[in-house]
Amino acid sequence: MKIGVVATGSRLEPALADKVKALAAVHAKGTEIFFHPQCFLSSGHFAGDDDASAKAFLEIANDENFDALWFARGGYGSCRLSERVLPRLSAAARKKIYLGYSDSGALMAPMYRLGFTRLAHGPMPSDMTRENGEVAILRALDFLVRQSPATLEANVSPAAPTAAFNLTILCTLIGTPFQPELARHVLMLEEISEYMYRIDRALFQLTSNADIRRVAGIRLGRCSLIPSNDPDFGQTEEDVVKHWCQTSGIPYLGRADIGHDVENKIVPFGKPWFSTRTA
Numbered sequence: 570m571k572i573g574v575v576a577t578g579s580r581l582e583p584a585l586a587d588k589v590k591a592l593a594a595v596h597a598k599g600t601e602i603f604f605h606p607q608c609f610l611s612s613g614h615f616a617g618d619d620d621a622s623a624k625a626f627l628e629i630a631n632d633e634n635f636d637a638l639w640f641a642r643g644g645y646g647s648c649r650l651s652e653r654v655l656p657r658l659s660a661a662a663r664k665k666i667y668l669g670y671s672d673s674g675a676l677m678a679p680m681y682r683l684g685f686t687r688l689a690h691g692p693m694p695s696d697m698t699r700e701n702g703e704v705a706i707l708r709a710l711d712f713l714v715r716q717s718p719a720t721l722e723a724n725v726s727p728a729a730p731t732a733a734f735n736l737t738i739l740c741t742l743i744g745t746p747f748q749p750e751l752a753r754h755v756l757m758l759e760e761i762s763e764y765m766y767r768i769d770r771a772l773f774q775l776t777s778n779a780d781i782r783r784v785a786g787i788r789l790g791r792c793s794l795i796p797s798n799d800p801d802f803g804q805t806e807e808d809v810v811k812h813w814c815q816t817s818g819i820p821y822l823g824r825a826d827i828g829h830d831v832e833n834k835i836v837p838f839g840k841p842w843f844s845t846r847t848a
Contacts, residue, residue, distance in 0.1 A: 570714050571601045572637045573629035574694060576608040576616035578672045579644030581694065583609050589694045589706055597710045604694075605629060608641050615646050622646065623653035626676075630654070630662040637713050640669025640676075642695030643735075647675040651747055655679055666713055669693050670833065671761075674738040679747035681732070681838045690733035690757075690827065691720070691835035705831040712835050716843040722826050722834035724755065727845060729785055733757040733827055733836035740771045743778050749838075752783035757825040757836055758810075759790030765802035768792060769809045776817035786820035791828030 574586070586604040593602050607625035610617030617625070629638050640647075654676070666687045667677060677688045691712060692705035699705065712720040725731055732751055736758045742748045760768055775781055792806040804812075807824075814821040826834045 570599070570636045571603065571634060572639050572713055573632070573635040574602065574604045574608060574639045574641050575622070575625045575629050576605075576641035577622055577626060577650055577676060578616070578646035579614060579642055580611050580616035581608045581641050585694065585697055588697050592697075592703060592706055593710055596707055597714050600710065600714055602639075603635075604641070614644070616641070619649050619653065623650045626650060626654050627657055630665065631657075631659040633661040633664075635665060637666040637668065639709070639713065640667070640673035640693050642693050643669075643671030643673065645672055647672045648741065648747075651676060651679055655683065658683075668709060668713060668835075670733070670827075671735050671829065672738060674734045675742065675747070677838065678734070678739070678742050678749040681749045682747070686839060686842055688838040689835050690838070692831075692833055696831060696833070699831050701831050705833060708835065718845045718847045720835045721841075721845060722757065722836045724757075724788060724822075724825060725836060725841065725845065727840050730754045730839045731757065731836050732838050733759070733790070733825070736760045736768065736771050736775070737763060740774050743774060743781070748780065751781065753785050754839075755786055755788060755822065756781075756784045757788045757790055757827055759825070759828045760792040760806070761829040762794045762796070763792075764796050765798055765804065765806070765809070768795075768806055769802075769804075769813075772809055772813040776813040776819055782817055782819060784819060786822040787814055788822045788825035790825040791830065793829055
């Protein structure tokens with residue numbers, strides 16, 4: 570298998586790429602991981618300018634020699650590429666697996682809207698920087714190479730389509746041509762580094778959308794590194810999700826095992842294209 574890595578947001582350090590490739594050489598023998606040179610460019614906040622990032626994405630996505638495109642990391646930048654890359658994706662691009670989370674959702678959402686069927690929310694190479702980051706990388710490789718059911722979030726099932734997003738990223742897409750169609754989906758949400766009042770506001774925006782109100786239900790992943798509010802907000806992230814689900818008539822389905830951490834499980838978009846039965 571050949572996996573191409575592209576940085577649609579911030580850059581990667583070359584040493585991190587070396588660690589990921591070394592881990593794959595031991596645990597995913599026969600798998601080639603190619604980090605596009607664009608991953609290591611620097612243009613202010615970004616891994617190269619928008620043209621360089623779009624060009625790298627298209628080079629991997631449209632090359633039939635690659636079986637998967639793995640988003641290098643989050644940060645910010647994926648939305649800046651949408652209008653550059655979406656009209657230029659080829660038939661070969663539709664056959665690949667795409668794996669990422671956080672900021673990469675800004676690209677995967679419109680790709681899903683366009684009918685791409687092998688998209689998944691899950692760990693990225695940048696997770697290697699976390700404590701015990703190897704756990705996340707091995708889960709990602711096990712998914713990319715073998716589509717192992719053991720890598721999936723426990724509520725993923727062929728019975729209902731699923732999708733997972735960072736809450737803030739999904740909210741930025743609401744009302745745009747890039748908003749994904751999620752009717753009858755189990756929608757899983759996670760967040761990081763946002764004040765509780767911002768999480769509350771984002772859920773107001775999200776659950777007020779008529780199309781989002783057609784989801785089968787919402788599951789809440791982990792909301793980590795929430796800054797202290799002064800005065801204390803007085804409600805937890807689950808409290809506010811339950812509030813807005815009740816207000817909007819969207820079923821609240823409980824928690825989801827996703828988040829900005831090494832335990833982040835994998836959530837395919839739509840119904841899984843592979844068997845979810847464990848051996």
